[in-house]
Amino acid sequence: MNLIKNLLAKSGIAELARLTLTRSGRFALNLHGISSKRYANIPKDLQPHHSADEFRRVLSWLALRFNFLSVDEFLRTSKPGILVTFDDGHANNLTNALPILKEFNAQGLFFVSTQHVINPRDWLGFTRLEAKRGWGDESHVPEDFARDCFDGLSASHLAELAASPNAVIGAHTVTHPFLTQCAPDEVQREMEESKEYLEKLCKKPVDYFAYPYGNYNHTVAQAAQSVGFRTAFAVDTLHTGLPAYEIPRVGIYDSHPDYLNLKLSGLHRRPLREKILG
Numbered sequence: 001m002n003l004i005k006n007l008l009a010k011s012g013i014a015e016l017a018r019l020t021l022t023r024s025g026r027f028a029l030n031l032h033g034i035s036s037k038r039y040a041n042i043p044k045d046l047q048p049h050h051s052a053d054e055f056r057r058v059l060s061w062l063a064l065r066f067n068f069l070s071v072d073e074f075l076r077t078s079k080p081g082i083l084v085t086f087d088d089g090h091a092n093n094l095t096n097a098l099p100i101l102k103e104f105n106a107q108g109l110f111f112v113s114t115q116h117v118i119n120p121r122d123w124l125g126f127t128r129l130e131a132k133r134g135w136g137d138e139s140h141v142p143e144d145f146a147r148d149c150f151d152g153l154s155a156s157h158l159a160e161l162a163a164s165p166n167a168v169i170g171a172h173t174v175t176h177p178f179l180t181q182c183a184p185d186e187v188q189r190e191m192e193e194s195k196e197y198l199e200k201l202c203k204k205p206v207d208y209f210a211y212p213y214g215n216y217n218h219t220v221a222q223a224a225q226s227v228g229f230r231t232a233f234a235v236d237t238l239h240t241g242l243p244a245y246e247i248p249r250v251g252i253y254d255s256h257p258d259y260l261n262l263k264l265s266g267l268h269r270r271p272l273r274e275k276i277l278g
């Protein structure tokens with residue numbers, strides 16, 4: 001797979017494809033936490049995929065090749081360009097991602113799991129596993145690293161993020177479960193409770209949802225619709241017949257130009273052409 005990727009990158013095919021296939025389409029990108037810096041003594045796979053410098057490099061690369069779209073432009077027009085989305089709702093979305101979005105005059109759509117907003121140290125399950133893997137016990141995670149990389153947005157930080165014109169808040173459940181493994185009433189509770197909590201805190205309607213781990217099926221998509229979300233974002237789509245509830249996203253886990261060229265070449269994922277909401 002790496003050989004094919006390298007060949008594609010070196011041959012210029014990815015860049016050519018990007019120029020011809022993606023010029024008139026739209027992509028939603030999926031990012032996660034953004035750390036303030038790289039931590040030399042901590043394994044890379046325990047750190048967020050991007051540091052602030054790396055995220056700035058991604059946006060610089062994008063800014064030369066695409067327009068940044070607001071959430072409304074992405075969903076309600078067929079304007080070509082990029083929508084940047086972030087999953088999970090880590091504290092670093094406010095401290096590290098938002099200032100860089102502002103530098104580029106771009107808007108981010110932030111999908112927030114509410115458990116670690118209610119208590120920023122009540123880490124999500126996958127963060128707990130990382131803490132265990134790296135340090136054996138949550139209490140041994142270095143304080144500066146925990147605050148920068150693992151903590152959730154506090155309620156006051158989330159309100160601050162929501163008030164920025166460069167941010168729109170969406171829901172990402174309460175506890176970040178695999179929704180296809182939950183009972184129907186659990187799915188509904190995860191969606192409803194996060195929506196209501198965020199609406200109260202942000203004093204705005206929360207119309208958008210993203211499936212944790214991109215994990216959904218037709219029943220889960222129907223639940224997102226019946227709870228009152230206007231759209232839901234996936235990663236890989238299953239084509240269950242509810243296109244507004246399975247918007248594809250391109251996961252971005254690196255900042256190298258060859259990687260970005262491939263991911264946004266139209267060979268990895270077809271760009272969207274039609275508008276999503278009427």
Ligand SMILES: [Zn+2]
Binds near residue numbers: 087172176212213
């Ligand atoms: Zn997530």
